[in-house]
Amino acid sequence: MSAAVPTPVPFLDLAREYETVASELEAAVLEVLRSQAYVLGPAAARFEEEVASFLGVEHAIGVSSGSDAVLLALAALDVGPGDQVVTTPFTFFATVSAITRLGAQPVFADISAADFLLDPVAVASVVTDRTRVIMPVQLYGQCVDPDVFDAIGRTNRIAIIEDAAQAIGARRGRFGAGAFGDLGCFSFYPTKNLAACGEAGLVTTADDRLASRVRLLRDHGSERRYEHLEVGWNARLDGVQAAALSVKLRHLGDWNAARIALAARYGALFREAGLDSVLTLPLVAPDATHVFHQYVIRAPRRDDLQAHLGEQGVGSAIHYPRPLHLQPCFESLGYRAGDFPEAERAAAEVLALPIFPQLRPDEQDRVVRAIASFYD
Ligand SMILES: *Cc1c(COP(=O)(O)O)cnc(C)c1O
Numbered sequence: 001m002s003a004a005v006p007t008p009v010p011f012l013d014l015a016r017e018y019e020t021v022a023s024e025l026e027a028a029v030l031e032v033l034r035s036q037a038y039v040l041g042p043a044a045a046r047f048e049e050e051v052a053s054f055l056g057v058e059h060a061i062g063v064s065s066g067s068d069a070v071l072l073a074l075a076a077l078d079v080g081p082g083d084q085v086v087t088t089p090f091t092f093f094a095t096v097s098a099i100t101r102l103g104a105q106p107v108f109a110d111i112s113a114a115d116f117l118l119d120p121v122a123v124a125s126v127v128t129d130r131t132r133v134i135m136p137v138q139l140y141g142q143c144v145d146p147d148v149f150d151a152i153g154r155t156n157r158i159a160i161i162e163d164a165a166q167a168i169g170a171r172r173g174r175f176g177a178g179a180f181g182d183l184g185c186f187s188f189y190p191t192k193n194l195a196a197c198g199e200a201g202l203v204t205t206a207d208d209r210l211a212s213r214v215r216l217l218r219d220h221g222s223e224r225r226y227e228h229l230e231v232g233w234n235a236r237l238d239g240v241q242a243a244a245l246s247v248k249l250r251h252l253g254d255w256n257a258a259r260i261a262l263a264a265r266y267g268a269l270f271r272e273a274g275l276d277s278v279l280t281l282p283l284v285a286p287d288a289t290h291v292f293h294q295y296v297i298r299a300p301r302r303d304d305l306q307a308h309l310g311e312q313g314v315g316s317a318i319h320y321p322r323p324l325h326l327q328p329c330f331e332s333l334g335y336r337a338g339d340f341p342e343a344e345r346a347a348a349e350v351l352a353l354p355i356f357p358q359l360r361p362d363e364q365d366r367v368v369r370a371i372a373s374f375y376d
Contacts, residue, residue, distance in 0.1 A: 009354055009363045011315030012191060016358035017255075021247060028243040029197070037239045040219075044242040050249055055168075057179050057204040059211035062237030063218050066165040066187020067094040069201035071101060072235055073161045073183040074133065076203075076213040079104045083132040087163075088118040089323040089335075090343040091137040095163045096324045099135075106333065107131070108325050110340040114283055116140065116296070116350070119342070120148045127152070133159045138167035138177050140319075141193065141259070141293035142284070146173055146180035153182075161185065165201075168194050169256045171289040178204040183214075188245055193259070193293050194252050200241040258357035259292040262364065266295055266353065269368040278375050280349075294319060295355040302351055305374050312370040317352045 018025070032043050044062045052060035063069050079085060081103040087095055089108040099106045109122035118136045127134075134153060136144040143164075153160045160180070164170075165187035167177035178184025184204035188196040203214045216223060217232035263282065270276050280298035284290045296319070299305050309316050323343040325335035337344065353367055 006313055006366065008313035009315060009366050011317055011352075011354050012356050013358065014190060014195070017195070017356070020358070021251060024247045025197075025244055028247045029240055032239045032243045035239075039236050039238055041239045041242075043239040043246065044237045047237075047242040047246045047249070050246055051202060052204070054249060054252070055178050055184075055204060056176050057184070058206040059204065059208070061203045061205075061211060061214045061218065062242055063201045063203060063214075064235045064237060065199045066185060066189060066192075066201040067098065068218070068235040069165075069185035069187065069203045070094060070098040070135075070161070070163055072203050072214050072217050073185050074098055074102055074104070075217055075232075076183065076210050077133060077159050077161075079132050082130065084128060084130045085133045085135055086123055086126055086131055087135040088137050088139075088343070089325040089340050090116060090320065090346055091139065091163065091324065092165070092320065093324065093327070094165075095135065095137055096330070100330070104132070105130075106324075106330070108335065108340060108343075110342045111346065113342050113345075115142060115285070116346055117142065117144045120145070120152060123149075124152055127156055127158065131156065131158050133161055135161045135163055136181075137163040138165075138170060140282070140296055141167050141170050141291035142288060143167060143170050143172035143175070143177050145285075146175045150180060159183075165189075165192065166293040167291060168192070169252055169289070170291045172285065173287050178202075179206075182207065183210060188241070193256060193291055194245065194248055196241040197244045198238075198241055200237055200245060255357040256291045259355055260290070262355050262357075262359055263290070263292045263295050265361070265364060266355075266368070269364065270371075273368055273372045275368070275372060275375065279371075292355055294352040296350050296352045298346075298349040299351050299371075300349075302349055305371065306351060308374045309367075309370050312366075312373075314367050314370045315354055318347075318350060319352055321347055323347050 083104040112119040162181035162184040164177040170177040186202040188200040218235040221230040221232035
């Protein structure tokens with residue numbers, strides 16, 4: 001008998017999540033279809049209330065995507081030409097494109113080697129009198145230290161916007177993700193921990209004035225039909241997505257707990273296999289809840305390892321292979337290779353392994369065995 005080809009271990013399998021909520025989800029979506037309340041409407045109002053309470057925030061404003069959430073948060077603070085926004089070069093593109101789309105200037109600061117998050121010491125060194133906003137990214141499902149960033153913001157009278165697109169349910173110290181900055185931004189893109197059945201996002205804030213401003217901007221600057229107080233755009237949340245998100249929000253606590261358990265098990269398996277001295281495993285700060293949107297290791301000979309995993313049918317991904325200061329579209333910012341050594345080193349070394357709530361232990365075992373066979 002020839003050796004059986006093992007079934008692949010997927011990097012992410014959305015079908016498994018769907019199976020666990022299919023009947024609830026289909027009933028909720030059908031209700032919206034029958035009501036014809038396709039845009040905002042009662043489903044969106046309900047979701048906004050539920051997610052505000054889950055996050056422990058005063059205001060939650062449902063919007064069309066995470067990308068629009070970041071754009072709205074910056075626009076609500078009147079960020080525009082002449083302003084600088086300090087952020088990380090090691091993030092998803094939308095964090096930074098929102099800044100340039102408003103005519104403002106992104107100013108990068110390097111990340112910390114230990115957790116891949118914006119380094120507050122590096123941030124402090126690039127703050128100028130033109131800095132309007134500091135935007136840390138809660139990368140991979142973990143949060144920056146809120147007290148440290150709060151102190152930098154207060155001292156310099158600079159607003160903080162959290163790009164918490166990857167971190168719903170994460171905590172650090174006294175704060176949940178999206179609850180310590182002046183504004184917080186979330187994405188419900190289908191691969192995120194809380195996933196819509198399409199595109200959706202959220203802006204959070206404790207400030208009544210900023211909340212009204214975001215509500216206004218997401219709907220063409222209009223509170224009453226055909227009266228436009230300012231120029232916004234269409235960034236509304238749709239009803240079907242809101243209804244789906246309300247269903248899934250009820251499971252998010254369990255799903256995040258499953259991710260945390262899988263991460264702990266990866267750690268145990270890697271230590272058992274003696275791989276903890278070869279790989280750099282993710283670190284969790286002592287006062288933190290890391291919700292493992294991604295389980296990211298640093299690996300020697302990363303590209304060869306990824307090719308090897310591919311041959312073994314094990315999915316993996318690189319978030320992100322090219323830091324944003326080296327993207328062709330941001331060339332005019334004037335940065336060069338070597339400017340942010342930690343971001344560049346991370347781009348060359350990181351590998352994200354399969355982690356999603358329905359990943360099975362036997363699949364995890366196969367991931368670890370496939371990695372072990374590469375370094376043998
Ligand atoms: C996903 C993501 C976004 C954008 O969200 P979309 O819903 O895809 O527009 C922004 N920032 C970060 C860090 C993300 O991971």
